[in-house]
Amino acid sequence: GEDVEQSLFLSVREGDSSVINCTYTDSSSTYLYWYKQEPGAGLQLLTYIFSNMDMKQDQRLTVLLNKKDKHLSLRIADTQTGDSAIYFCAETPDGNKLVFGAGTILRVKS
Amino acid sequence: NAGVTQTPKFQVLKTGQSMTLQCAQDMNHNSMYWYRQDPGMGLRLIYYSASEGTTDKGEVPNGYNVSRLNKREFSLRLESAAPSQTSVYFCASTKDPGRGYGYTFGSGTRLTVV
Numbered sequence: 167g168e169d170v171e172q173s174l175f176l177s178v179r180e181g182d183s184s185v186i187n188c189t190y191t192d193s194s195s196t197y198l199y200w201y202k203q204e205p206g207a208g209l210q211l212l213t214y215i216f217s218n219m220d221m222k223q224d225q226r227l228t229v230l231l232n233k234k235d236k237h238l239s240l241r242i243a244d245t246q247t248g249d250s251a252i253y254f255c256a257e258t259p260d261g262n263k264l265v266f267g268a269g270t271i272l273r274v275k276s
Numbered sequence: 277n278a279g280v281t282q283t284p285k286f287q288v289l290k291t292g293q294s295m296t297l298q299c300a301q302d303m304n305h306n307s308m309y310w311y312r313q314d315p316g317m318g319l320r321l322i323y324y325s326a327s328e329g330t331t332d333k334g335e336v337p338n339g340y341n342v343s344r345l346n347k348r349e350f351s352l353r354l355e356s357a358a359p360s361q362t363s364v365y366f367c368a369s370t371k372d373p374g375r376g377y378g379y380t381f382g383s384g385t386r387l388t389v390v
Contacts, residue, residue, distance in 0.1 A: 208366055264321075
């Protein structure tokens, strides 16, 4: 079947904005999630968006949802070195389980 | 609260050995999950338990079995370990998967099969 797709790597300078993109597969996904994984750790929920929303803002994080194109993005404003991690988007196609993308490695250069 | 606790954190097995990965959550969550993480492949679902007393296969169940022992505990068993099962295993739980509560993840078990 189709996969949740993410670009594999993003490099930005400290203080710049980062935009991580994701294309998901199932238009019936009610919730779409962004998770962060730091080295050697488990996944930490960053934010989520309900499918009837176009945008959600939470401090430095902005999530944009384009349901027509099944495109999800995460913008991190004023990116810091502590934001360096792997970011995963995830969908809930049948409401019972999360399906993840392969993850985007964000590297922040000081 | 401890959240989701996984044991052990690290394990090395020889091919053909068996072992059980333990997971426990103290958040009174209904649903629990086992994922494996391999480089460049994200997290793939092995098995899940939508509620106490039920278990279902995920995307990659072959070579694994699970037991939902009670509401708190969900174990993953490898009956005869193979090198292809070298991975990082994550347990997760959620109150209600369809209501935006998100999933809480354990810190992972790093398994190497030689």
